[in-house]
Amino acid sequence: xxxxxYLRLQLIVFALVAAxxxxxxxxxxxxxxxQQEFSADMILASFSVSAxxxxxxLSNLPxxxxxxxxxxQPLISIGGTxxxxxxxxxxxxxxxxxxxxxxxxxxxxxxxxxxxxxAYLAKTLPVARLNVVMGAYVSATVLGGLSxxxxxxxxxxxxxxxxxxxxxxILTFAATLFAVxxxxxxxxxxxxxxxxxxxxxxxRRWDLLPLFFCATGSFAVFSSIFNYLxxxxxxxxxxFSTEMTTLLYLVYIVGIxxxxxxxxxxxxxxxxxxxxxxxxxxxxxxxxxxxxxxVAVILALFGTCAGFFTVHAAAVGSLNRKLSGGQGRANALxxxxxxxxxxxxxxxxxxxxxSKGWNALILVTLLFLIAPMVAGILERKNQVKNNS
Numbered sequence: 478x479x480x481x482x483y484l485r486l487q488l489i490v491f492a493l494v495a496a497x498x499x500x501x502x503x504x505x506x507x508x509x510x511x512q513q514e515f516s517a518d519m520i521l522a523s524f525s526v527s528a529x530x531x532x533x534x535l536s537n538l539p540x541x542x543x544x545x546x547x548x549x550q551p552l553i554s555i556g557g558t559x560x561x562x563x564x565x566x567x568x569x570x571x572x573x574x575x576x577x578x579x580x581x582x583x584x585x586x587x588x589x590x591x592x593x594x595x596a597y598l599a600k601t602l603p604v605a606r607l608n609v610v611m612g613a614y615v616s617a618t619v620l621g622g623l624s625x626x627x628x629x630x631x632x633x634x635x636x637x638x639x640x641x642x643x644x645x646x647i648l649t650f651a652a653t654l655f656a657v658x659x660x661x662x663x664x665x666x667x668x669x670x671x672x673x674x675x676x677x678x679x680x681r682r683w684d685l686l687p688l689f690f691c692a693t694g695s696f697a698v699f700s701s702i703f704n705y706l707x708x709x710x711x712x713x714x715x716x717f718s719t720e721m722t723t724l725l726y727l728v729y730i731v732g733i734x735x736x737x738x739x740x741x742x743x744x745x746x747x748x749x750x751x752x753x754x755x756x757x758x759x760x761x762x763x764x765x766x767x768x769x770x771x772v773a774v775i776l777a778l779f780g781t782c783a784g785f786f787t788v789h790a791a792a793v794g795s796l797n798r799k800l801s802g803g804q805g806r807a808n809a810l811x812x813x814x815x816x817x818x819x820x821x822x823x824x825x826x827x828x829x830x831x832s833k834g835w836n837a838l839i840l841v842t843l844l845f846l847i848a849p850m851v852a853g854i855l856e857r858k859n860q861v862k863n864n865s
Contacts, residue, residue, distance in 0.1 A: 482661075485659065486659075486660070486661070487613060489655060489656050489659045489660055490594060490598065490613070490614060490617065491613065491616070491617040491620075492617075492652045492655055492656070493553070493557075493590055493594060493617075493652045493653070493655070493656045494590070494591055494594065494614060494617035494618055494621060495617045495618075495620045495621035495624065495652070496590075496621065496645075496648045496649045496651070496652035496653075497560065497587050497590040497591050497621060497649065497652075498591075498617070498618045498620075498621025498622050498624075498625065499621045499622075499624045499625040499628065499645050499648055499649070500529070500560060500563075500564060500583055500587065500625060500645050500649060501526070501529050501530070501533075501584075501587070501621070501622065501625060502526060502622050502625040502626050502629070502703075503564075503567075503625045503626075503628060503629040503638070503641050503642060503645060504522075504525040504526055504580075504629055504638065505526050505625075505626055505629065505630075505703065505704060505707070506626050506629050506630025506631070506635070506707055506719060506722060506723045506726065507629050507630050507635045507638045507707075507719060508522050508523060508525070508526070508704075508707055508708070509522075509707055509708065509711055509719070510635050510636065510638065510719065511525060511573075511638070515573040517573055519708065519827070519831060520824075520827050520828070520831065521573070522573075523704060523705075523823055523827055524577045524580075525573075525576060525577055525580055526580075526704055526823065527704075527819070527820050527823045527824060528577045528578075528580040528581040528584060529580045529581065529583055529584035529587070530584060530700070530816045530819040530820045530823070531581065531584060531816070531820045532580075532581040532582065532583065532584020532585040532586075532587070533584045533585075533587050533588055533812070533816040534584075534812075534813050534815075534816035534817045534819075534820060535584075535585065536584070536585045536586070536587075536588050537588045537592050537809040537810070537812045537813040537816070538676060538806070538809050538810070538813055540552070540588040540589055540592050540593055540809060541588075541592055541593075541596065541806045541807075541808060541809020541810070542806060542809070543589075543593065544592065544593040544596035544597065544808075544809070545596065545803065545804075545806060548662065549593060549594065549597045549660055550657050550660065550662065552589045552593045553589060553590055553593065553594070553653060553656050553657055553660075554653065554657050555586075555589065556586040556587070556588075556589025556590050556593075556653075557589070557590055557649055557650065557652070557653025557656075557657075558650070558653065559582065559583075559586040560583050560586050560587055560590065560649050561646040561647075561649040561650040561653070562646075563579045563580070563582045563583035563586075564579075564583065564642040564643070564645045564646035564649065565642065565643070565646050566579040566582075567579045567580060567583075567639075567642045568639045568640070568642035568643050568646070569639070588809070588812065590653070590656075591618075591812070592808055592809050592812050594614075594656075595614060595804075595808045595812075596804045596808050596809075597660070598614065599797050599800070599804035599808065600804055601661070614793075615739075615786060615789055615790045615793065616733045616734070616735075619729060619730070619731075619733045619786065620730075620733055622729060623726060623727070623729040623730055624648075625641075625645065626723060626726040626729070627723060627726065627727075628641040628644055628645060629641045629723075630707075630719050630720065630722065630723030630726075631720055631723040631724065632644075635719040635720070675803070675806065676806055676810065679803065679806060679807050679810055680810065684799060684859065685796065685799060685807070685810075687848075687851060687852035687855045687856070688792050688795060688796050688811065688852055688856075689810060689811060689814040690814065690848045690849075690851075690852065691752065691788065691792045691848055691849040691851075691852035691853075692789075692792060692811050692812070692814045692815035692818060693814045693815065693817055693818030693821070693845075693848060694818060694845045694846060694847065694848025694849045695756075695759070695785055695788045695789060695792075695818070695845075695846075695848070695849045696785075696789075696815050696816070696818040696819045696822065697818040697819065697821050697822030697825075697826075697842070697845040698759060698763070698781075698785065698822065698842045698845045698846055699781065699785040699819075699822075700818070700819040700822040700823050701822040701823060701825075701826035701827075701838060701841065701842050701845070702763075702766070702778075702781055702842065703726070703781075704822075704823050704826075704827070705826065705827065705830050705835075705838060706722065706725070706778075707719070707722045708830070709835050710722045710725070710774070714769050715769075715771065715774075725774070725775065725778060728775065728778040728779050728781075728782050729782055731779060731782040731783055731786070735782075735783060735786040735787055735790065739751060739755070739786065739787045739789075739790035739791055739794075742787075742791075743790070743791045743794050743795070744794075747856070747857065747860045748791045748792070748794065748795035748798075748853075748856050748860070749853050749854070749855070749856030749857025749858070749859070749860050750853075750857055750860075751787060751788075751791040751853075752787075752788055752791050752792065752795075752849060752850075752852055752853030752856055752857075753850065753853035753854065753857065754787065755783075755784045755785070755786075755787030755788035755791065755849070755853075756784065756788060756846060756849050756850040756853055757784070758780050758783050758784035758787065759780065759781060759783075759784025759785055759788065759846060759849075760784075760843065760846055760850075761780055761784075762776075762777045762778070762779075762780030762781040762783075762784060763777070763781070763839055763842055763843055763846070764839075765777040765780065766778070766781070766839065767835075767836065767839055788849050788853075792811075792849075792852065793808075793811065795856060796808070796811055818845070822842070822845060825841055826838045826841045826842060829841045
């Protein structure tokens, strides 16, 4: 592949993944407004986010299987069309349960645009470039997550959140067309796929399990903080408006630069040391965000993003370096654990926040952080063992 073709591929990947992730967090900054408009409970309103995450988690294994057996173009074409149509349904419905159902449908088909693409990259790109490419892939998820939050709570007025879904639908459909027309065709090697590792075999590999649980714990922390941030900041001592709260989501942009950087750092100092460093930063940020100060909250959010995206990029890179086949299924398992962590984090921390307040939520997130820290320690031990 020429350098020009490689750059075009990177652009296609970035556009498709960013557009996909724009859909996930559209309602996050306007959760209090949805709660009022639909006369719903705080936990029920948060289902407009967690339903997408749950749909992604449940469909990753099937799409991982399909990614190892079918060309990428039809998978992206079907999935992108359904995700875009789901956004239209959300824009026009006045029933919260229909909105939640459409959000779940979007979640079910988002892996056709993300998990399948990650498997395609792992199978078609040279190993030497895989870490950096996966870092760029992570950066696209960052831009998409940020774009969705800005669309929902800032670019469109919060009371007109429905227009955010229209914008996301157009972006998704355009990115889908761009990808279907531009991605190099690569027919799957069925002989290789049939002999690749199955889900049970992958799950029994002790060197991969810590990375799967790392995904669960780290995303549980991250999703908990950012999902309930609007509730925290809309009350004393902050009393932020929706627009002001949404501005704080701009710290998310840190991940755009940390994705590729974490991949390079991991190549230099090892994935174990990178994971431990990311967890340390993330833990410090969780303690800092307890301080009832705007400056402390801003610094803590920067630390949360820096720590999380360092952990995520290092874990994804380490996972794919350990594989010689079955990348679609392995990445599907990783993303399954990742989004189960997001759903678990939003649910458990939401119950803690509702009953005991913000301090209880932070305590829950610190417990979730144990999993990625253990993964980092085990990765470091394996690195030392292999070098000795």
